[in-house]
Amino acid sequence: MTTKKTYKTLQETLGLLPGEPLSRYTSFRVGGPADLLAVPRDKKALTAILKAAIQEGLPVTLIGGGTNILVSDKGIKGLVIVLKALKSVPCIIETGHSKGNEKTIYAGSGERLSTVCQFAMDQGLAGLEFAAGIPGTLGGAIIMNAGTATWEISQVVAAVDVIDIKTLKCQTIKKQDLAFSYRQLTPKDILIVGASLTLTSADPARIKKRFDQTLKTKIITQPISLASAGCFFKNPAPHVPAGKLIEEAGLKGMQINGAQVSPLHANFIVNTGNAKCEDIIALKNLVQKTVFEKYQIKLETEVKVTGE
Numbered sequence: 183m184t185t186k187k188t189y190k191t192l193q194e195t196l197g198l199l200p201g202e203p204l205s206r207y208t209s210f211r212v213g214g215p216a217d218l219l220a221v222p223r224d225k226k227a228l229t230a231i232l233k234a235a236i237q238e239g240l241p242v243t244l245i246g247g248g249t250n251i252l253v254s255d256k257g258i259k260g261l262v263i264v265l266k267a268l269k270s271v272p273c274i275i276e277t278g279h280s281k282g283n284e285k286t287i288y289a290g291s292g293e294r295l296s297t298v299c300q301f302a303m304d305q306g307l308a309g310l311e312f313a314a315g316i317p318g319t320l321g322g323a324i325i326m327n328a329g330t331a332t333w334e335i336s337q338v339v340a341a342v343d344v345i346d347i348k349t350l351k352c353q354t355i356k357k358q359d360l361a362f363s364y365r366q367l368t369p370k371d372i373l374i375v376g377a378s379l380t381l382t383s384a385d386p387a388r389i390k391k392r393f394d395q396t397l398k399t400k401i402i403t404q405p406i407s408l409a410s411a412g413c414f415f416k417n418p419a420p421h422v423p424a425g426k427l428i429e430e431a432g433l434k435g436m437q438i439n440g441a442q443v444s445p446l447h448a449n450f451i452v453n454t455g456n457a458k459c460e461d462i463i464a465l466k467n468l469v470q471k472t473v474f475e476k477y478q479i480k481l482e483t484e485v486k487v488t489g490e
């Protein structure tokens with residue numbers, strides 16, 4: 183049992199923050215406090231924090247950029263580790279496996295996906311243009327298999343460096359041992375510290391054109407300036423967009439307190455300013471119930487709901 187005294191010791195020795203509001207770490211801008219929160223800057227600090235969590239029997243929750251999660255108003259028990267400071271700037275690496283016009287790049291999991299994408303474009307490397315306008319970290323993008331209708335990050339991941347949260351064992355898992363599916367990666371429960379991506383040399387002007395087109399479409403069709411976690415629900419089938427079902431069920435603009443089904447894109451729930459997690463959950467439940475009654479389709483959340 184972790185006592186208040188132990189918490190104090192952990193705070194002092196490892197610089198952990200007590201009672202930090204998680205609304206500061208999520209793009210939804212909602213979420214209550216973490217019992218303890220850590221923002222490790224390197225693998226050594228991360229390992230020390232994980233070791234303390236094992237010794238104290240603290241449950242561990244991981245957050246990257248916090249752009250695909252919804253945290254409860256009561257917050258998260260135990261230790262929350264925010265991985266966005268776990269950076270190592272993107273660089274080109276020699277693997278001996280790259281074929282023809284392929285090159286492999288490596289970056290820390292806390293690097294922003296946009297930074298990794300920009301690096302690739304600067305090097306004349308194609309394969310990450312889909313990431314235009316997708317916020318969050320490289321690690322979060324791999325865990326979520328982030329993507330668009332036509333491309334996803336699994337198509338360029340070559341390997342991930344991970345730490346086992348329970349044994350602290352470090353290992354590299356190669357692409358053939360990773361099972362990606364729609365917004366999902368197996369094995370689950372891994373902590374990604376870095377990843378290598380195999381990209382293809384291409385005409386920089388064409389790469390930039392694809393990036394710009396993707397970004398332009400996103401700006402026009404999605405409420406990117408409002409607090410949200412992106413698309414809230416998974417598409418129930420490849421050619422059945424959740425947003426279309428929600429729109430046709432008449433839910434565009436529907437509001438519960440500060441939570442609203444975006445009038446621009448029905449698969450976005452936005453925080454118009456003062457939403458609580460409970461408002462967003464109530465709206466999510468209403469959307470699921472209405473769509474089920476109309477189409478007998480149960481929408482699953484893409485956003486990870488976490489906390490008490």
Ligand SMILES: Cc1cc2nc3c(=O)[nH]c(=O)nc-3n(C[C@H](O)[C@H](O)[C@H](O)COP(=O)(O)OP(=O)(O)OC[C@H]3O[C@@H](n4cnc5c(N)ncnc54)[C@H](O)[C@@H]3O)c2cc1C
Pocket residue numbers: 209243244245246247248249250251265291292315316317318319320321322323324325326327328329330372373374375405406410411412413486
């Ligand atoms: C405006 C907007 C637009 C978006 N557009 C898209 C889009 O077009 N396509 C798309 O796929 N997504 C989109 N998203 C959702 C989101 O940006 C992506 O899923 C993103 O890749 C999540 O990264 P993150 O670092 O924020 O992860 P988080 O939200 O912090 O975490 C997501 C999950 O990954 C885990 N995790 C995070 N980092 C690590 C790590 N290093 N090791 C182990 N586990 C980890 C967390 O525990 C959590 O379960 C959008 C979101 C917003 C707000």
